[in-house]
Amino acid sequence: MTPLGEKIRQMRQERGASQKDMAAAIGVSAAYLSALEHGRRGVPSWTLLQKIIGYFNIIWDEAEEFQRLAETSRPRVKLDTSGLSPAATELANLLAEGIDRLDEAEIRHITASVRQMLERAKRAGS
Known part of the structure; x- marks a missing residue:
């Protein structure tokens, strides 16, 4: 699970929303939302991230934190150390x-x- 996936699941459960209902509201399949929550999907597009923020009615400061979580939620990280020590x-x-x-x-x-x-x-x- 990624930091973003964990946060989405937590917020969804706190609001009593099913994956199916949330997925329909933001325009994705329940399977995609499940994969996003479990870290089997990478960082969502900016447009989808904005839909998720809107779905949860997240205020400005929380939205910035939410976007930071998205930036640190790549489940398959590749590091290129060529040129480094x-x-x-x-x-x-x-x-x-x-x-x-x-x-x-x-x-x-x-x-x-x-x-x-x-x-x-x-x-x-x-």
Whole structure:
């Protein structure tokens, strides 16, 4: 499941909507919506994302968070480390080979650490 799929399922269930009803309302099949929730489909188009936001009547700040979730919800990530350091290539390969052996707490810890480092690098580069 992707972050976006998890959020869609959570919001749909909180509102008591079935996949079939939501899918009809946003103009997709129930099978597509199920695949999106389970992470078997990639990030939806901008147009479909706007329909989902409208379906849930999401306000401005929540809509931005929803779009951020969509951007981080590619279930099949491809990393090109050509031109980067050997350490970058090693890190990419370690994650690709071993992420399935990490538990949720470890994944959340690594994610938070990487976000902090990227934010520091962004501030330093500004």
